[in-house]
Amino acid sequence: MAQSLKLAVVRGDGIGPEVVDEALKVLHAVLPDDLVVEETAFSLGATRYLETGDVLTDDDMSALAEHDAILLGAVGGDPRDPRLAGGIIERGLLLKLRFAFDHYVNLRPTTVYSSVASPLADPGEVDFVVVREGTEGPYVGNGGAIRVGTPHEIATEVSLNTAHGVERVVRYAFDLAERRPRKHLTLVHKSNVLVHAGSLWQRTVAAVAEEHPDVTVDYQHVDAVTIHMVREPGRFDVIVTDNLFGDIITDLAGAISGGIGLAASGNLNPDGTFPSMFEPVHGSAPDIAGQQLADPTAAILSVALLLDHIGRGDLAAVVTRAVEADLAGRGTTHRRTAEIGDAIAAAART
Amino acid sequence: MAQSLKLAVVRGDGIGPEVVDEALKVLHAVLPDDLVVEETAFSLGATRYLETGDVLTDDDMSALAEHDAILLGAVGGDPRDPRLAGGIIERGLLLKLRFAFDHYVNLRPTTVYSSVASPLADPGEVDFVVVREGTEGPYVGNGGAIRVGTPHEIATEVSLNTAHGVERVVRYAFDLAERRPRKHLTLVHKSNVLVHAGSLWQRTVAAVAEEHPDVTVDYQHVDAVTIHMVREPGRFDVIVTDNLFGDIITDLAGAISGGIGLAASGNLNPDGTFPSMFEPVHGSAPDIAGQQLADPTAAILSVALLLDHIGRGDLAAVVTRAVEADLAGRGTTHRRTAEIGDAIAAAART
Numbered sequence A, B: 001m002a003q004s005l006k007l008a009v010v011r012g013d014g015i016g017p018e019v020v021d022e023a024l025k026v027l028h029a030v031l032p033d034d035l036v037v038e039e040t041a042f043s044l045g046a047t048r049y050l051e052t053g054d055v056l057t058d059d060d061m062s063a064l065a066e067h068d069a070i071l072l073g074a075v076g077g078d079p080r081d082p083r084l085a086g087g088i089i090e091r092g093l094l095l096k097l098r099f100a101f102d103h104y105v106n107l108r109p110t111t112v113y114s115s116v117a118s119p120l121a122d123p124g125e126v127d128f129v130v131v132r133e134g135t136e137g138p139y140v141g142n143g144g145a146i147r148v149g150t151p152h153e154i155a156t157e158v159s160l161n162t163a164h165g166v167e168r169v170v171r172y173a174f175d176l177a178e179r180r181p182r183k184h185l186t187l188v189h190k191s192n193v194l195v196h197a198g199s200l201w202q203r204t205v206a207a208v209a210e211e212h213p214d215v216t217v218d219y220q221h222v223d224a225v226t227i228h229m230v231r232e233p234g235r236f237d238v239i240v241t242d243n244l245f246g247d248i249i250t251d252l253a254g255a256i257s258g259g260i261g262l263a264a265s266g267n268l269n270p271d272g273t274f275p276s277m278f279e280p281v282h283g284s285a286p287d288i289a290g291q292q293l294a295d296p297t298a299a300i301l302s303v304a305l306l307l308d309h310i311g312r313g314d315l316a317a318v319v320t321r322a323v324e325a326d327l328a329g330r331g332t333t334h335r336r337t338a339e340i341g342d343a344i345a346a347a348a349r350t
């Protein structure tokens, strides 16, 4: 019997539409007869907000919730536009979806492809996955300010961390480490300063580690991890970390692996109660939008994560191999966004 | 009339004593007749804590406060020692000094020396300074936990940010940018998520910028800044940022510039009410302690920051040039800690 996937597609702003077009092209190139994808387009993002005043309505939310998964290109307008200040799109859309759909695992793999130039002189073999917590930490929007605009202004930001929230993402990370050849897990935090949250993370990792005697466990402070990531990124296998630290180190990971144009991510609700969401780590890059200058590879690799998530690791592998083949053949000549998509789709078909 | 400097010396733990010995060697090598240094040794750190149970007593604090400046090697014991868990030394000593002595500027310069191997393939010319806030943000120790050890545990960490605290460090950063050839300042924060603190920082930078029309100003999110730091570190001049973001990006900066063994820092109380403190960014590295394996360069460059702070930029330049000369001649043969100190002291004398 054919499996059917209801896919919500948010092409978004800037380069979002261009890269999503290529991602869908590759998805269709690998679809077997027994998998039917029904796509629904959602017009969301800065453009729609500036036109209508709506970022994400209750109707949008209920409609999205009807789907099995979401593919998102990028959202956000011109960073200097005062009407978009304060992260109104990022928080009202991206973070709202992550929180409302309980995307407690933000999965961000990093591979250094030998054919892609890394800014590192000698990256070595790099293949790690960051499991970033997605629903807690300093991202909860639990802060405030008094006496704003006066010399007595005080602004706070509160990081909330729960046993429930930390344990489930730590379990996911251990299960993942268990399935990988090196079976190694690194907890990243700042437990010597953020002692309450740090202690919760450390105790949770220690407890779950007991159920996974074959996974070796390591701890690194977030400052020190940036050093290792540029000096010896090959040492990492699975990294589990808090929402904010994960945000920072996955951009760094993207950079050392030859560019944020290759970094894919999955915002997962592993329970399956809500649709998971797949998106490139990069932003909407309005400065190069509409010119076919963007690299769609991160969006295409996000499709691989999506396929993996719905239990089609076989198809995910086809996409990943097609991307690898394309990367291996990339020269210095610049290709248009659609040309890259065409090439990867063609490689996936063979 | 001779200037006299009362210097508190905290050699500390691990490699601390070794690197401080070399730093003092170089200090003495450059001392002119009109500058007299009176040193007082303070035995502080993990070793003393494990022996006596005291991290930093009121008596220690009053005695330190009598000094003009503090030179600190490194503190902290074996990270796996359960008696030192929860950052008891880091918080009880380093952070306590930074907060009690109102070290609101944590100054961390980064230079890529052409003779030192960087992990980056092509770092280019790099010469920037991070001005990290030192007395606020998530470092204030304002968090807590309930139901610890149960499935209902909640742990919080509160970042406190004040107009007073942000404005003074931002002013320092602009004054510094004003004195540098490129006159460029980058604010690093995460204003699209941490909106209250981010907005305070952004409004403060915008306001102080008006008084410095010749300084160009730029904003970067902390995640994105890690990308630029590995791809194009030469673009930065002065970076001003919050306590936690500064912690993270200065370790990264140290790594790209060829090692945390070269990274110096000054914890400044620019008002001069309390002694400022100078220390290498690296830790106590207990695994290599006592073997003359540590590179004392970061400690020696911390002496340069100290000399600069007391108004002796001329002597600071002598130390910096001696370090540069030594770095330029460094081959692949390993030198002992004291040999490096001897060489730099000799270069400083000529």
Ligand SMILES: CC(C)[C@H](C(=O)O)[C@@H](O)C(=O)O
Residues within 6 Å of the ligand: A090, A091, A094, A095, A247, A281, B192, B193, B223
């Ligand atoms: C846009 C922003 C809110 C987001 C985040 O901070 O999580 C982005 O940086 C990311 O990593 O997906």
Ligand SMILES: CC(C)[C@H](C(=O)O)[C@@H](O)C(=O)O
Residues within 6 Å of the ligand: A192, A193, A223, B090, B091, B094, B095, B247, B281
């Ligand atoms: C030891 C630790 C508390 C300290 C910090 O986080 O500030 C260190 O990492 C530093 O950067 O000086």
